Amino acid sequence: MTTVMKAGYSIMDSNYNVLQVDAATRKIYGSHDGKKCYQYFKGREDLCPDCAMAEARRSNAPVVRNVRSGSGGNLQITAVPFQNKTGEWYFVEVTSDIAERRRTEKLIQTYQEKLGALAAELSLAEERERRRIATELHDLIGQTLAVSRIKLGALREMLSSARSVGILDEVREHMEEMIRHTRSMVFELSPPALYMIGLGVALEQLAERTQEKHSLQVDFIDDGLPKSIADETRITLFSGVRELLTNVVKHAQASKVEILLKRKADNIVVEVKDDGVGFTIRTDGFFAKGHYGFGLLSIRERLKHLGGRLKIESRPGGGTRAVMYVPVEKR
Numbered sequence: 001m002t003t004v005m006k007a008g009y010s011i012m013d014s015n016y017n018v019l020q021v022d023a024a025t026r027k028i029y030g031s032h033d034g035k036k037c038y039q040y041f042k043g044r045e046d047l048c049p050d051c052a053m054a055e056a057r058r059s060n061a062p063v064v065r066n067v068r069s070g071s072g073g074n075l076q077i078t079a080v081p082f083q084n085k086t087g088e089w090y091f092v093e094v095t096s097d098i099a100e101r102r103r104t105e106k107l108i109q110t111y112q113e114k115l116g117a118l119a120a121e122l123s124l125a126e127e128r129e130r131r132r133i134a135t136e137l138h139d140l141i142g143q144t145l146a147v148s149r150i151k152l153g154a155l156r157e158m159l160s161s162a163r164s165v166g167i168l169d170e171v172r173e174h175m176e177e178m179i180r181h182t183r184s185m186v187f188e189l190s191p192p193a194l195y196m197i198g199l200g201v202a203l204e205q206l207a208e209r210t211q212e213k214h215s216l217q218v219d220f221i222d223d224g225l226p227k228s229i230a231d232e233t234r235i236t237l238f239s240g241v242r243e244l245l246t247n248v249v250k251h252a253q254a255s256k257v258e259i260l261l262k263r264k265a266d267n268i269v270v271e272v273k274d275d276g277v278g279f280t281i282r283t284d285g286f287f288a289k290g291h292y293g294f295g296l297l298s299i300r301e302r303l304k305h306l307g308g309r310l311k312i313e314s315r316p317g318g319g320t321r322a323v324m325y326v327p328v329e330k331r
Helices: 023-029 037-042 052-059 099-158 162-189 192-196 199-214 231-252 294-305
Strands: 007-013 018-021 063-068 074-083 089-097 217-222 256-264 267-274 309-314 320-327
Touching: 007 023, 007 037, 018 023, 052 063, 052 074, 052 089, 099 162, 099 192, 099 231, 099 294, 162 199, 192 199, 192 231, 199 217, 199 231, 199 256, 231 256, 231 267, 231 294, 231 320, 294 309, 294 320
Parallel strands: 217 256
Antiparallel strands: 007 018, 007 089, 063 074, 074 089, 256 267, 267 320, 309 320
């Protein structure tokens, strides 16, 4: 019999006799009088091999089954056991069409994949803009300041007035400070080592600068194994570490951080762990407010786009360990 029912219910006793059905079910299957559930619904003379009611009877707990209808649709059957006041067992079996839900889930998955690709492209566009600005800072402002400092040094040798020399030295000190700030801005925007040398050196420099800037012990360890890392992967991992270090500084109250770069089987693994206050990870995979903002969400989506993943381990008082996995580039 072709099943087109969107939803319906039936009530059976412990011997599988059908006692009651709703109007929608009766319209499709007809009268249930004197019939077992397997006779009524399946036209069988014995119990169905994967009977939800039989499982609910054995386990004394609700059972859910996803099955195909006679018309090829997706149905979900939920069998729930209950006992009346006299101790007799009965079963309610609810059937619902989940085809629409499956279509919605598939549509959501498609949107999530598009979101991941969009997040990856957005982050890469941001990184390209960072690199462009850093290059202009270095080539235009940085070099101009450096040349000006040299010119001021030559001018100083030509002055005879002690007052003039003192003023010129003050100007040179200000210029030295501007050069230091410019170099710092260049690194913060886009460290040249990330593109010119590699991820390991860039992470080591990031560790040193974080330690110097925040009075926090930051150790970097590289296992020394060869790692084939594409540009997009390198940028994603570096951005991820930078975001994780920012979270440590803001939230962790840590005294020590370790950054580990290693190759494990067919994955590039970057680990950031601290000895801070830690936090509780919710069962849905998200974290307490303030620990999981858009930055980490973006990193998680970018890693997923690369075939990788982000794993976070933490507990109150036990520090935090964040690990990024990305497949090794195939050449």
